Amino acid sequence: MTFTVQIKVMPLKELLDPQGKAVMGGLQNLGLTNVEDVRIGKNITLQVNADSAEKAKQIAEDASKKLLSNPVMEYFEVSVN
């Protein structure tokens, strides 16, 4: 069975996010002054062939650790739909 797994990879809360800061500047210039903070990360959608949602989640976590995220700068969250 094929499961759709969403992986969210975001910069660690303790770190500055220069890309987010730049986007916030852009939003302020467009007049969207209600936006107080912006953080930008990746969203990765995997189609995983596995016996169960549990297994699919394990595979996605494995992929996140091995390739998709850099633990020095990022954290990830996995969810199976």
Added chain:
Amino acid sequence: MTFTVQIKVMPLKELLDPQGKAVMGGLQNLGLTNVEDVRIGKNITLQVNADSAEKAKQIAEDASKKLLSNPVMEYFEVSVN
């Protein structure tokens, strides 16, 4: 009140996603052969100061249309936590 709004910006389903294809190749090389497809987009977290969740969502949608997504190549989904 400050609301946390998540914006997911993904490449349109009709389009190739070369970054996703490259990552899928990497996962296969690592032995994660159960992964059948990979698509990569952005995840943007906004802190929005607004009177209601409804208003915060509207501001985030406005920001997505004006700056955060390119409608020729991407679609976006907004959710308020």
